[in-house]
Amino acid sequence: MALEIQIIAVFIAVACAVLGVFLVLRRMSMMSDSITHTILLGIVLAFWVTRDLGSPLLIVGASLMGVLTVWLTETLAKTKRIAADSAIGLVFPLLFSVAIIIISRHMGHLHLHTDTVLLGELAFAPFDRLIINGVDFGARFLYTSGVMLAINLLFVSVFYKELKLVSFDPTLATVLGFSVHLLHYGLMTLVSLTTVVAFEAVGAILVVAFMVGPAAAAYLLTKKLLWMLLLSAGIGALSAILGFQVAIHFDVSIAGSMASVIGAIFMLVFIFSPSEGLISSLIKKNQRKKAFSERLRQLHLSKYPAENQLKSKKIPSKA
């Protein structure tokens, strides 16, 4: 049972971490936060139509709502009347509020609690078994998350070149004839779908940690996209494993502990990364400062040689 939870956690973490790379590179991290909120409305609306909490239409509705969120936000931002960040902050609270209003007015008798959507609980995942003809094939969630991971990996490897181009130079991509919009919405559909699959286990808000955290840490460690993808996936998997152990040891929320481990790993990378870390950038800053004052001194000496000979004989100067 513990092994199943562990495998599910790793699947989800890696599925999120791979997509997160492109969110971080394309500066759309907060869009994932927005989507994690609005899928609730998608689920609520789909449930209103189907009246069945187990229906696959719920996943479809949630994913569609995720894409709709992206479209609404970008349409608002494109009017140039409001900044991109305000557009995000205007759209998702509205959709989320509508969802909560619908739930409390029409579905009060149901067990569709906002708690489950926002917080999630991985520990319950193994109780939902996939049973075909009476044979137990393991936790249903093992398969859902596995399929999700496979889809994401497939998408990234098939469209690797296109994603790379679109992330680093969207203008060139357009000129070369790639459909930037198609890729963009393809990526956002996968982000929504992954969020929908993952939130059941780890809760909507922590999906953001799984997507952005490993990718942000990887971003500070390398300048190569391929390495960034691999590192991000690795850090995601590592956090899932360590986080689970911590959660078992202290008997606390699994998802919460995994997110905390992600935060700890990021902080370590942020401080100690050889090329981009806090320490190395402070050292670099100091070196630049010294180099600048040295050049300034040289410049001064070369401009006023006479004065220089009088005042500071000790300092050797080319002038």
Place this chain on the structure above:
Amino acid sequence: MAILLDHTFQIVALGSGMLGLISGVLGTFAVLRKESLLGEGVSHSALPGVVLAFLLTGVRQTEVLLLGAAATGLLAVFFITLIVKYSKLKFDSALALIMSVFFGFGLLLLTHAQRIPTASQAGLSRFIYGQAAALLGRDIHLLLWVSGGILLLVFLFWKEFKVFSFDPEYARVIGIPTVRIHVLLSLLIVTAIIVGLQTVGVVLMSSMLIAPAVAARQWTNRLGTMTLLAALFGIISGVVGTFLSSTLERMPTGPAIVVIATSIALISLLVSPNRGILQGLLKRSRLRKEGI
């Protein structure tokens, strides 16, 4: 209309209105500095603070929990600023990361707190979703004092905030202590968010900062007018939202306020005289006709 004379309604409406007022005023600066999503970040980061305050002190008094929330909220802002300053990560990634990690850590602490037999979870989870209807006279007192303080500080540092919001480089050149002004502004925003948590909850607080300010921005190009308008829109959203939730059955207050605030913003975006989307379309079609 008897509801308007109801004491509970008056208290809740006063609280929501005050909250709308201060979040409108502070949201103006947040929106102009393109840091409007800070509200989202801080409100999520408040969770570990609330739980830690409870775990350390063992009391469930609002003031103590709010203090804890403010502490981790500020810590989150500090981390975000640090990451943006010393790495190539941009504001949005740093915000998303810190916010979700803090929330995750809060969740970890919350599950730990729930294992303590004396802990009644009710007081803690109220901070996640907010519960305006549960506002008490005592909470209103706190809200009034905090709002008064915030408004006074904004009034005193008006010039500094103004220059800092539009041109931080220039502000530094003319000798304004930008770091201190930044800290003060963040402190005020965090305070407003924290006192707002118990009314509209973590998830919806970000909208209270953004929607009134965005709406106000459409009607004017002057900061003073924009701030006053944002405050007005905030008050209207708070009071009308509260009214709707007390007259309609099973209408939650927080979401009602958010829907009103966002509607005002969307209407302003559409019909405002100078920047409105409709106005822009009209102008375009007129130009096209003249061209032919």
